[in-house]
Amino acid sequence: xxxxxxxxxxxxxxxxxxxxxxxxxxxxxxxxxxxxxxxxxxxxxxxxxxxxxxxxxxxxxxxxxxxxxxxxxxxxxxxxxxxxxxxxxxxxxxxxxxxxxxxxxxxxxxxxxxxxxxxxxxxxxxxxxxxxxxxxxxxxxxxxxxxxxxxxxxxxxxxxxxxxxxxxxxxxxxxxxxxxxxxxxxxxxxxxxxxxxxxxxxxxxxxxxxxxxxxxxxxxxxxxxxxxxxxxxxxxxxxxxxxxxxxxxxxxxxxxxxxxxxxxxxxxxxxxxxxxxxxxxxxxxxxxxxxxxxxxxxxxxxxxxxxxxxxxxxxxxxxxxxxxxxxxxxxxxxxxxxxxxxxxxxxxxxxxxxxxxxxxxxxxxxxxxxxxxxxxxxxxxxxxxxxxxxxxxxxxxxxxxxxxxxxxxxxxxxxxxxxxxxxxxxxxxxxxxxxxxxxxxxxxxxxxxxxxxxxxxxxxxxxxxxxxxxxxxxxxxxxxxxxxxxxxxxxxxxxxxxxxxxxxxxxxxxxxxxxx
Amino acid sequence: xxxxxxxxxxxxxxxxxxxxxxxxxxxxxxxxxxxxxxxxxxxxxxxxxxxxxxxxxxxxxxxxxxxxxxxxxxxxxxxxxxxxxxxxxxxxxxxxxxxxxxxxxxxxxxxxxxxxxxxxxxxxxxxxxxxxxxxxxxxxxxxxxxxxxxxxxxxxxxxxxxxxxxxxxxxxxxxxxxxxxxxxxxxxxxxxxxxxxxxxxxxxxxxxxxxxxxxxxxxxxxxxxxxxxxxxxxxxxxxxxxxxxxxxxxxxxxxxxxxxxxxxxxxxxxxxxxxxxxxxxxxxxxxxxxxxxxxxxxxxxxxxxxxxxxxxxxx
Numbered sequence: 001x002x003x004x005x006x007x008x009x010x011x012x013x014x015x016x017x018x019x020x021x022x023x024x025x026x027x028x029x030x031x032x033x034x035x036x037x038x039x040x041x042x043x044x045x046x047x048x049x050x051x052x053x054x055x056x057x058x059x060x061x062x063x064x065x066x067x068x069x070x071x072x073x074x075x076x077x078x079x080x081x082x083x084x085x086x087x088x089x090x091x092x093x094x095x096x097x098x099x100x101x102x103x104x105x106x107x108x109x110x111x112x113x114x115x116x117x118x119x120x121x122x123x124x125x126x127x128x129x130x131x132x133x134x135x136x137x138x139x140x141x142x143x144x145x146x147x148x149x150x151x152x153x154x155x156x157x158x159x160x161x162x163x164x165x166x167x168x169x170x171x172x173x174x175x176x177x178x179x180x181x182x183x184x185x186x187x188x189x190x191x192x193x194x195x196x197x198x199x200x201x202x203x204x205x206x207x208x209x210x211x212x213x214x215x216x217x218x219x220x221x222x223x224x225x226x227x228x229x230x231x232x233x234x235x236x237x238x239x240x241x242x243x244x245x246x247x248x249x250x251x252x253x254x255x256x257x258x259x260x261x262x263x264x265x266x267x268x269x270x271x272x273x274x275x276x277x278x279x280x281x282x283x284x285x286x287x288x289x290x291x292x293x294x295x296x297x298x299x300x301x302x303x304x305x306x307x308x309x310x311x312x313x314x315x316x317x318x319x320x321x322x323x324x325x326x327x328x329x330x331x332x333x334x335x336x337x338x339x340x341x342x343x344x345x346x347x348x349x350x351x352x353x354x355x356x357x358x359x360x361x362x363x364x365x366x367x368x369x370x371x372x373x374x375x376x377x378x379x380x381x382x383x384x385x386x387x388x389x390x391x392x393x394x395x396x397x398x399x400x401x402x403x404x405x406x407x408x409x410x411x412x413x414x415x416x417x418x419x420x421x422x423x424x425x426x427x428x429x430x431x432x433x434x435x436x437x438x439x440x441x442x443x444x445x446x447x448x449x450x451x452x453x454x455x456x457x458x459x460x461x462x463x464x465x466x467x468x469x470x471x472x473x474x475x476x477x478x479x480x481x482x483x484x485x486x487x488x489x490x491x492x493x494x495x496x497x498x499x500x501x502x503x504x505x506x507x508x509x510x511x512x513x514x515x516x
Numbered sequence: 517x518x519x520x521x522x523x524x525x526x527x528x529x530x531x532x533x534x535x536x537x538x539x540x541x542x543x544x545x546x547x548x549x550x551x552x553x554x555x556x557x558x559x560x561x562x563x564x565x566x567x568x569x570x571x572x573x574x575x576x577x578x579x580x581x582x583x584x585x586x587x588x589x590x591x592x593x594x595x596x597x598x599x600x601x602x603x604x605x606x607x608x609x610x611x612x613x614x615x616x617x618x619x620x621x622x623x624x625x626x627x628x629x630x631x632x633x634x635x636x637x638x639x640x641x642x643x644x645x646x647x648x649x650x651x652x653x654x655x656x657x658x659x660x661x662x663x664x665x666x667x668x669x670x671x672x673x674x675x676x677x678x679x680x681x682x683x684x685x686x687x688x689x690x691x692x693x694x695x696x697x698x699x700x701x702x703x704x705x706x707x708x709x710x711x712x713x714x715x716x717x718x719x720x721x722x723x724x725x726x727x728x729x730x731x732x733x734x735x736x737x738x739x740x741x742x743x744x745x746x747x748x749x750x751x752x753x754x755x756x757x758x759x760x761x762x763x764x765x766x767x768x769x770x771x772x773x774x775x776x777x778x779x780x781x782x783x784x785x786x787x788x789x790x791x792x793x794x795x796x797x798x799x800x801x802x803x804x805x806x807x808x809x810x811x812x813x814x815x816x817x818x819x820x821x822x823x824x825x826x827x828x829x830x831x
Contacts (some may be wrong), residue, residue, distance in 0.1 A: 046787075049596040055596070133563050187601045205609050206779040206787075207682065232681055232777040241777065244673050244680040278799065394792075 033252055039224040039498060039513055042238045042250035046206055046231055049189045052125075052174045053132030059209075061171030062229070067197035068212050069117060069175045071102055072168040074422075074503055081422050081504050083164040087219040088196070089116055090150075097159035097460060098142075104150040107218045110177040110194040117175070117196050119144075119152035123446035124178035126154065137167045140457075159458040161465060162423035170421065171507070198222050198511040207231055222511040229510075242268075242493055249494035249513075251506070253368050257491045258314030267496045273506040275487035278323045278427060279417040281360075283377060283481045284400075286443045287412050289358060294481030298347035298431045299413075300337040301374055302382040303483045312370035313486065320484040322473035323418070323427035327504070329462050330424040330469025335484060336477060344382040357385045361399060362415040364390035371485065372415055386413070400441025401460060408437060416441070418487065422504040424469040425457055431476060449475045524816055528809040530612035533585070535805040536798070536809035540581045544795060552794075571599040571794055584798055592798035600733060603799030607781060611803065613683055614780040617772065618765035620700040625707035626758060630751070632708070633715025637723060637750075648716075652709035664702035668775060671698055699772040707761055714757055718750035725749075752819050759815025763808030 045059045052064060071092055085092050090103040107116040123144035130138045140160035145153045156163065167173050181187070185193035195201060198219060199211035209229035213222070229397035230247055232238040238250045243265055251273075252260070260270060281303060282289050290296055309317055321332035348354060360375060362368045369390050376386040391399075398404035399411045418439075421428040429435070432453060433445035449472055456468040476482055490506030501512030550580045553569045570579050587594060632652075636645040655714040671678045684692035722728060723746055770782030781800055788796040820826045 048596075190601060204686065205606070206784065230682060230777075234774055234777065237681060237775060237777045240668060240673060241681040244676065246680050246682075 011061070036225045037223065037226045037515060039228065039249075039510065040247045041229055041508060042241065042247045042396065043209060043229040044231075044233055044235075044238070044251060046233075047203065047209070048188060050192055051188050052172050052176070053134065053187065054189075055127060055134075055171065057171065058507065059229075061503070061505075063201060063209060063511070064171045064174040064226070065197075065503070065507065066199045066510045067195040067201045067214075069108065069196050070169060070173045071122065071175070072164055072173065074165070074169055074509075081165065083169055088197075094164075094460075097458075098156040100154040100156070100163070102152055102154065105218070106150060108196055109216045109218075110180060110196045111200065111214070111216065112180060114177045114180040114183075114194040114196045116149070117177075118149050120149075121145040121175050121178050122146075122152055122154075124181070125174075125176045128176075128181075132172075134172045137170070137172045141167075159460055161457065161460055161462075162421070162425050165504075166421045166423045166426060170503075170505075201496075202515065212485050220511075222513070223515045224510070224513060227510045227513075229355040233507060239493075245495075248498050249492055249508075252491050252493050254313050254316050254488060254491070257316045258491075260493060261314065261316065265493075266493070268493055269496055271492040271494055271500045271502075273490040273492060273500070273502040274327065274504045275318050275489040276321055276325045276327075276422065276505055277417055277419045277488045277490075278325060279317075279371075279415070279485045279488055280320065280323075280412050280414050281483040281485060282442050284408070284413075284441065284443060285413050285479060285481050287409075289353075289356060290412060292351045292353065292481045294347045294351035295353050295356065297337070298351070298353075298382065299379065299384070300344075300480060300483050301340045301347065302344035302384070302475075303378050304339045305483065305485055306339070307378070308371045308374045309486055311374050312367045313488070316491070317447045317486040317488045320486050321472075322476070322484055323420070323431075324469055324473060325420060325427065325487050328422060328424050329466040330473070332470055332473055334468040336474070341378075341382050348383060354383060355385075356383070357387070358412045359387050359389055359392055360413040360415070361389045361396065361411065363396050364392060368415050368417075369487075375413075375415075400437070400439070400443075402437035408441065411441065414441065415485075419505070424465075425453075428453055428456075428469065428472055442479065444479045444481060446475050446479075520820060521817060524813050528813050531809050532802070532805050536585065536588075536802055539582060539798065539801050540577060540584075542734070543797065544577055567597055570825055573794075588799075588802055593802065594795045596793060596796050598793065603796050606796055607784065607803050608801045610779050610781045610784045610800075613778060614766055614769055614773070614782060617696065617699055617703065617769050617780060620696055620760055621702075621704035621769070621772075622707055622758065622762055622765060623704075624700065625704040625711055625761075629708040629711025630715050630754065632712040634719060634742060634747060636712065636716040637719030638738075640720060645716075648712055652712045655705045655709035656713070658706065659771075660703050660706055660768070661775065663705050664699065664772050664775040667698045667702050683778050695776075695778070699769075699776045699778060702775075703765060703769055710757065710761070711754060712814050715750060718753055719746055722746045722750045747822075752823055755819050755822075756812075756815050759812045759818075763811045766804050766807055 004393040043059050043062065047059050047063060049055045050060055050063060055061070069088040070086045071089055073086045075082045088105055088108045090105045092100065092102040095101050102122070104117055104119060106116070109115065110117065123146050126138065126141060126144050127133065130141055140156045140158060140163065140453045142155040142157045145155060147153070177194040177196070190203060192201065195214070196219050198214055199222070200214045202210040203214070204210070208231060211229070212226040222305065230239055230241070232247070232250070234255070235253050238247070239256055241247050242250045257270065260268070281299070283296050283299065285291065285296065305319060307317060309315060315430045318326055321335050324330040324332065335457050348356065358379070360372050362372045369388070372388045372390070376388050379386045398407065399414060400408045402408055418427065418430060429447070430439040432440065433450055436443050436445060452468045452472050456465050459468065490502070492500055492502070494500050496516055499514040499516050501509045501514070503509060538605055542592050551564045551571070551573065572583060575583070584594070593607070595602055596606060632648050636648045639645055668680060672680045678698045679695050682695055684695035728741060728746055766781065768782070769780055770786050772778065773780040773783035774786060781804055785797060785800045786802065
């Protein structure tokens, strides 16, 4: 047996090598750390409730996308957004009008030792959502049948086309671990009982949301090892942070979009995430001054929408022809009215409304006040004097609601913007008869509209659905109560090092961000 | 002295109660339905009703006030109705950031403002006094939010020396200090001017007193006369001002917190007012008001302790 017996010189050399290697070791680790791909994005609101059953939305949905699985995700690869199986789903198909079969992939584990993702989790999550704050998205769900650990069937009460994109692919379709949620008492707020997504999540209140790669994630590895969602609520502060290079990507306002269109910061690009918002001039059809449809039609002809798009939005928005937003079925490409001041004057004269004075109320935001001022000038040109009243969110959102008092009786004109989901039914639901005095501030109703709304929900043929929604928008327009203005996109500025990915509602999907 | 301390403490409690009552009244005068604003325009009537119940909004204002006050007296500031987190915990997470900002902001102002005031008083109408006067008035006149914006544009955006947003990594002290420099500079700058002016005026008054003349006639060195005899008396109104200033900065740091996207109580209150999150507003305002009152109380007690004339007048 040979015994190693080093000389003094060998011993010192070995010691030096060990010392050097121990010294270099942290440096190597540092080098690896420096090689870590970190994405820093701005988030504009701190989280409140992560539970899909009672969340507010926005930031929470971005977190859910990163850490919770969904049966369906958004597919943009072939033009308009379509559903595709989620990362944890082997197969999902619509067997018939009311049955959706799914098969989960094996090997996806919940954190905190809550076992594998299973069909029982799907059943638990979806059936729990039926009694949640977001139950409207699950109205048509009858039940979920579990065949075995990975297979199940979603059973609908009646055909409901929006279920794919609006329910299953959205934040409200995020799956929860049945065991973990029940262990947490059946509900939770800011601490997720278990996650199963490409990232793990750590929250520092009022500062940041930290996402790190989930070592147990069996799905595709995201491009970025770490995502830091830095909380910057003020738009201007976010712009400064972006320009100083402290965030890689930030949502920006239309005004900043217009500014960047003229002069882009170095190594930057604009990303338009979608335009699922519709902005219009609304009229109270029951107000004595606007009861005559000729007056309302005159206003439709008097407003120069193109001027608003240029003057208030510097051409950064898409012209609107109805509440159905770009990229969705049922999107119109024209209106029956056009900018025609002469016709407007003629209609006012016929209605005997010369010298008409009206009030136009709007949220006190830069673009909207500018739009209101342009409308004021347009209407002045046809003999209608308009007083613009910018309001804070509190009084504004109560304007047309009967429950909040009698102010709806005095409301005349307003500028309104609603957001929607990637299915036209969502935009239409606010104008139904039951919404008069709630969100249908224009206060009209129509039997044909009601009938089409119900039929379109159950129709699976997208061509037929499209024509139904087009007709519904025509009915709305014929009331004279609307001047469609624009679809304001959600816009991000990002450095050329990254390529953002968002949901149709503009929520960031961190695992979809790519390194350029 | 003890009687004075008790009297001031009693007064402090009354001030806190009145402040909370005023806050309650003001919150309910703000137009708009708080639940609709907090949840967004699309909240269903059922959800709105549930949250109104949670926030006791259906109860009369007086009942709401007494529910809050009785809970607060037992140390229970309630829970945020949305996240269901304890309000005390929410405010407790933010308070250290504001305290550090206020201490550092006022601290550097004290370190610079008091010597500047002394130097001006010692050499009145000299070039140094004139320059200090111009700078002091200038810094007082410029609002701190403007200083914040300019500091941000110059040092963070243009020169890229300082970070723009946040409070730094929680486990990295150097990073936190780096993130603190600009906001502390911005909120402290105005106080340099205030303190310099106040110390100068007090010093000039004290320097004309008989005991200072006597000290000089005994041949005591100028440095000793100024720092041992004059400043000791002249600093008294400054202590009161520092107490008020510190309390003021607890809420006044809101501009710096918003502009630099720093966490803090001021920004928390601002955000919660915008979203009408009443329980958090009430808890945060109660804590900051109590701290304000406590700090001014301490300042008054320090003055009474240092100045025998104040002690004698209390007796």
